[in-house]
Amino acid sequence: MRAARCTQYGPPNRLEVVELDDPAPGPGEVLVRVHAAAVNFPDVLLVSNRYQVPAPLPFTPGSEFAGVVTALGPGVTGPPVGSPVAGAVMTGAFAQQVVVPVTGLRPVPDGLDMIHAAAFHVTYATAYHSLVTVGQAVEGEWAAVLGAAGGVGSAAVDIATRLGMRVVAAASSQERLTVARKLGAEAGVDYVHEDLKTRVRALTGGEGAHLVVDPVGGDHAEAALRALRRSGRFVTVGYADGKIPRIPLNLVLLKDAVVRGFEIRMLRQYAPDAVAAGDRALARMVRDGMRPLVSRVHPLAEVASALTDVAERRTTGKVVIDLTAGA
Template sequence: MKAILCSQYCQPDDLVLADVPDPVAAPGEAVIAIKAAALNFFDILMIQGKYQIKPPFPFSPAAEVAGVIESVGDGVTDLKVGDRVVASCGHNGARDKIALPANSIVKIPDNLDYDRAAGIIIIYGTALHALEDRASPKPGETLAVLGAAGGTGLAACELGKLMGLKVIACASSDEKLEFAKQHGAELTLNYAKEDLKEGLRKLTGGKGADIVFDPVGGAYAEAALRSTAWEGRFLVIGFAAGDIPKIPLNLALLKGCDIRGVFWGAWARLNPDKNRKNLEKLVQWTAEGKISSHVDRTFPLSQTAEALKVLAGRKAMGKVILHPGS
């Protein structure tokens, strides 16, 4: 089978399309013939050796897959050949097939296409965990979402609206903000044109945002924290801007606010049953049209480098999907 391989830390253009042996389902596992594999910003960091998780070489990027069960190992009773499924794999999704523990695989309904299914797990799983488990939300509170047109930001906009929050989309272009408005945002702020701190204060009548969802980091993080309301919650999601900010802790004191870390991957490993229920709920919501799992564009497996560069350039509005077998 074909696989995109990272054999040493490298840039996207250095990845290689190679032949590797087909996987075999061990006891308790199932092999998925992958129809769609979703990319995330951390895939770029992983191949560069800058991510906290460092798989052994050689490995493939892409941590989310959707496809069809091709075979099952001994002891697997709740999956059968031909089932349409989705799963989180951490890495190695950019290939034709993958063997995974059966208990990590979730069936998807016939009316949910593989591309949208592949894009659900990480961005919506992260956003749901952030808002439901970490943010302590109350209906009617304001939620400011940085990077609102990116994958995780867009998921936060949609889920925030579903939770009854007043969503303020913050992004770097009017095009991205208009897109976020189509996906749950009520108010918008272009932080390329307007000061983020002052803009959020103005949009909240001087109070500040109750919840800040920040997958961007860099120079925007401190400004966003300064714009939080009294007893606000600042959610640390990631650092798409590249720089990890150093936050003056006196801000947390002066605002009586919380800075709360959101590490969905670790939480999912520690809470597998709750994470599986979350994923099943998100799959159902997507099939019902309550959330979009919007796909920005798709690429054949051979163009994985180009797909990653779309993410690196922050050009994607929604998910970037690979199509193995093409």
């Protein structure tokens, strides 16, 4: 099979597309023929060895995929061979085949093709649980979403709007804010050229946001925290800016704010009931017409440039690798 391969840590242009032996599923595992795999920012971090958990060399990057079950390992009774599935792994998705624990698979929601199915679950589940399970979203509240045209950010704008929240999108350009407005954001802040705290407070009637979802981090995190109203909630989701913020705790004290973190793998481990409830809610939204924003689709041969575009934040929504193109 063809697969992207990281043999030395560094920028994405060091990735190679190579031929590997076909894998076989072991006990509790399923073999999936991958049709499409989405690019996520942690993939970039893993390739450069900057992720919280390192991936030993050599490895195939890629964490989110959709495809068809082709074989079941010992002890696995389903899903049946031929079933369309989506799944998540730490590494391995940028390949024509992937072996994954059966617990890491879920059915493709009705209405999604393979490209959109690959782009859906990780970002939309992250956005949903950041808003609802952790952020305790309430209809009619103001939610400020940073990185609002990126993968998690665009999903958060989409879901928050569908939950009846009023969304202030924060992004790095007017072009990216236009993307967020099309997803339902009521207002926008260009945090490169505008003061984030001042603008969010002004746009929310002077009191500030009830909830902030921040997948960006860096210098914008403190400004977003300052943009909360009293007793507001701040959810830190990731650090696409590349810098982990250092928050002065006196701000938390003075605002009586709640600051929480969200990491989807931990939720699956410690709150399976919340994960199941989120999957049901997201499936209903898909049936109602919700679709992930996919801005670019690349063949596997262009995997390095796809990761580079994500690393340099030149994309909106999700970037997807089509594993059937040129196969």
